[in-house]
Amino acid sequence: MIRIVLAGQGGQGVLSAGRFLAESGLHEGKEVSYLPAYGPEMRGGTANCSVIISEEEIASPLCTEPDVLIALNAPSFHRFAPKVKSGGMIIVNGSISDAYAGRNDVRIYDIPMNDLALEAGDVRAANMIALGVLVKASGLVQEKSILNCLREKFVAKPQLCQVNERAFTLGMEQAE
Secondary structure (H helix, E strand, C coil): CEEEEEEEEEECHHHHHHHHHHHHHHHCCCEEEEEEECCCCCCCCEEEEEEEEEECCCCCCCCCCEEEECCHHHHHHHHHHCCCCCCCEEEEECCCCCCCCCCCCCEEECCHHHHHHHHHHHHHHHHHHHHHHHHHHCCCCCCCHHHHHHHHHCCCCCHHHHHEEEEHHHHHHHHH
């Protein structure tokens, strides 16, 4: 069972990334829990979600001690990094956050997500950079599962699909 918290600012695609991850797990026949939480503002407020992916039944959707944190901004990194389980993984957006967690018991991937997303074609694809890092570093779900979810969501917007696929690939390269 892997517990993931994805967190950032509204508009950064935190909830979309969590949904892609959860749907990918479902496509692979795994047990999945997806629990979104966001502030009253749609854009600009805080947003986070918990995703649990397991081979066995999930008893509770709550994720108080995540195995993985994906932090797309500094406030989210500093809020959730202390809660990550020892031996866990933190993927942080180094373009807009420091990566100092004050811990040496977790793996930290300090990735310039915004810069890479711009390279892919749109800063809003930073969430896909993060998913690329996660998939490559953990093997939690298969690459093709995420790409299939992307293609389903952006079937009517091929340009957005291409940008997000490039971002996902760049993220996977960063984890190598």
